[in-house]
Amino acid sequence: MKGIILAAGRGSRLNRLTADKPKPLVELAGKPLFDWQLSAMRQAAISDITVITGYLGEQFQRFPVNRIHNPFWEKSNMVRTLLQADNLLQHEDCLVSYGDIVYHPDWVRKLKDSPADIAISYDTDWLDLWSQRFDEPLSDAESFQSEAGFLTDIGRKVSDLSDIAGQYMGLLLFRPHGWLQVKKLLQGYNHAEIDKLDMTSLLSRLLARGISIATVPVAGRWLEVDDPDDLIFYEKQLAVNTYWKHDWRL
Numbered sequence: 001m002k003g004i005i006l007a008a009g010r011g012s013r014l015n016r017l018t019a020d021k022p023k024p025l026v027e028l029a030g031k032p033l034f035d036w037q038l039s040a041m042r043q044a045a046i047s048d049i050t051v052i053t054g055y056l057g058e059q060f061q062r063f064p065v066n067r068i069h070n071p072f073w074e075k076s077n078m079v080r081t082l083l084q085a086d087n088l089l090q091h092e093d094c095l096v097s098y099g100d101i102v103y104h105p106d107w108v109r110k111l112k113d114s115p116a117d118i119a120i121s122y123d124t125d126w127l128d129l130w131s132q133r134f135d136e137p138l139s140d141a142e143s144f145q146s147e148a149g150f151l152t153d154i155g156r157k158v159s160d161l162s163d164i165a166g167q168y169m170g171l172l173l174f175r176p177h178g179w180l181q182v183k184k185l186l187q188g189y190n191h192a193e194i195d196k197l198d199m200t201s202l203l204s205r206l207l208a209r210g211i212s213i214a215t216v217p218v219a220g221r222w223l224e225v226d227d228p229d230d231l232i233f234y235e236k237q238l239a240v241n242t243y244w245k246h247d248w249r250l
Helices: 012-018 033-043 057-062 078-083 086-091 105-112 126-133 176-186 191-195 199-208 228-239
Strands: 002-007 049-053 066-069 094-098 101-103 118-123 142-147 150-157 167-174 214-218 222-224
Touching: 002 033, 002 078, 002 086, 012 228, 033 049, 033 094, 033 101, 033 105, 049 057, 057 066, 078 191, 078 199, 086 176, 094 101, 094 105, 101 105, 101 167, 105 118, 105 167, 105 214, 118 126, 118 176, 126 228, 142 167, 150 199, 150 214, 167 176, 167 199, 167 222, 176 199, 222 228
Parallel strands: 002 049, 002 094, 049 066, 118 214
Antiparallel strands: 094 167, 101 222, 118 167, 142 150
């Protein structure tokens, strides 16, 4: 299995922290997010890793990974970035990671073991984390429902916690047949429409087409970095010598 890390965006909500570096190179717990991602994948026996770059992409040259550049990064979203690895996805089983998350190697292993053509991980302990990050957790959380191990709903704004069985984490698995289903869907979109498409919207539209997406539950031990407040909060939590269920290093 191959690894793909989506690292094209600037992460403008991090403000000055990404003035001179791409978002995945922002540090958390003493290392760039990208280092944590590489370590988790390698510990899960994924050693052939490709990073898809954009903003300040040359800074990834120091890492022993394959690199693909998204020339459209300034005007496109994550789906366009993933499409830059089309040749790889057509022929190989690929585990795909967002560039602004950290996670335990066990979660990579668990997703990797899914036999599905398309699978995604989700955190069942999401509310504990969201309640600490946001005054109103529902202001940021989106719908997520799964039945018998398959996705039934994702990405809607909701007003009731009962609509959220977990939060999608930004870890995905595509096998070549699953990627073919993605390509067939995208044939109905023009270039500008694909540029605007984010990953959650893609998953929702695949569902609407009747395409199966397996769901892999995990509990804690991952984080996403959206803004400086996230980093401040995480560093404070990690500095306390007590167990924290979202510490991905444990």
